[in-house]
Amino acid sequence: MQPAVTLRVTRYRPEQESEPTFATYEVPFRKDWVILDALNYIKDTLDGSLSFRWSCRMGVCGSCGMKVNGSPKLTCASFLSDALPGPIRVEPLDYFPVVRDLVVDMSDFMRKLKKVKPWIIRHDERPLAEGEYLQTPDQLDAYKQFSMCINCMLCYSACPIYGLEPSFIGPAAIALAQRYNMDSRDEGAPERLEILSEHDGIWQCTFVGECTKVCPKHVDPAGAIQQYKLTGAIHWLKSLLLPRGAR
């Protein structure tokens, strides 16, 4: 007989149910299958109405984040064999409104992301004729790690502060702000200072560090936040000690 494994999957259809429930599915166990393969098996052969997001199946698009046995994971990068013996619990990410089944609403993050201005800001754009903005490998290394973020939301789902204080701007948005602050071509750090230094910015973080542990791309948002706290503190100190023009 073919080995099988049981999945307990959150179902929530707002037109039918007022509360999420669990459905149980039995899927073949294959050692090269990831959780996402099992979900697609369910959708393809057992129940076409199960909804979940996914696209690339190679850890680049960041859309298949879910909770597997209680921990936030990219389901494309989590082997069934690592979640045994089962039943394997698959649930939507914590702290986001659930749209349906395993699909969450990310609009809160999208609003926050825009606030930190995650793009290169220049006082003056150089004309095209002057060529590219060049960077040394060291200058690239200064922010490269933070640029690997795929907006998968695992770090928000792992962050107890975000769970308690939904106004907290959160790990990925801060890491992405730092990605531009540390970029030698960028001159926008002062514009990001206000949003990052206000009450809902970096200071709410108590350095739990879960964001860094669950990050599938080794972005280290906790490190970015600590790094920025120093920047913020120096700026605050300067604002106390120095006349306005010298800050």
Add this chain to the structure above:
Amino acid sequence: MEFVQYHPTGLPFTGILITEAARAEGGWLLNKDGYRYLQDYDLGKPEPKPVLRSMELGPRDRLSQAFVKEQEKGRTLEGPYGHYVHLDLRHLGAGVIDTKLPFVRELCLKYQNIDPVKEMIPVRPVVHYMMGGVSTDIHGATPLPGLYAAGEAACVSINGANRLGSNSLTECLVFGARAGEAAAAFAAAQREPGPSVLAQADDEARRLEEKFRRKTGGHERIATLRAEMHETMEESAGIYRTGATLEKAAEKLQSLQERFGDLSLADHSYTFNTELTAALELSYMLDVAEAIVQSALRRRESRGSHQRTDFPARDDTEFLTHSLAYRGADGRPRIDYLPVTITRWPPGKRVYGR
């Protein structure tokens, strides 16, 4: 639409690509005997260091074709997901792999459970890129006023029958920006849609309601039809094609189109209904597959990624043309032609490793 690029080095089960960079750094392609088989296919002689336009650095289509020939000779390996060969990076050492190819190591470890520092990577050709697409001008405008396309979905013809890696970046960045600007300018110059446009939208909404969302009964599963389409296209319209295999594919696709009408759908929700989107995607894919097969059937020559074993030579007198597929009155594609304008680079003989 008949020009489909295969990438020679994908992982067999997931189709995840192992980048060209792995071969540019000096990776070898080996058959089941550990032999660098590309030397048998007019791609140059094996050297210890990578040589531009030679052996493993030959073009994607020639490497993919060599795999098929190697498979026919029984010199590939066979696993649970079909035939494959080995991409060997072990001689590069952990240092080069970690600094130059970190993503390759990460993908292999995370998705294939193998370490390229110590093990060979199983690879096979995988479908990679559509050179064809919605026909556009250099502003991204299609012949249908108000419809703009850019990127892989479009065919602005910076590729021809073949393509170089990374040209998709140009298509996205350059033609994406141009199409976006042109579409915005077009939209800004329009008045509110009139009653006839709104009536058309109502008709389409009604069609989606009746044929999909409220549909009951039916016996066919989306995944079954999709898998059969996939298999048909790979077998009959893949790296090598013939008139006979394409005829067979055309018949099969027509029967899949009929069975699509008997689809069984379980999801009747208005909220994030991914079964509905999967059904619509399948319907579009079947149309695209038919356009590929019909265009390929009529192109009785070999050019770039379109290789007909029954017509192995390029025929510029007859086929220096773009094939254009239109939806015919019966729903099947009607194929028309547009001459190719040659500016700087006339088609020539492709020579590698010499």
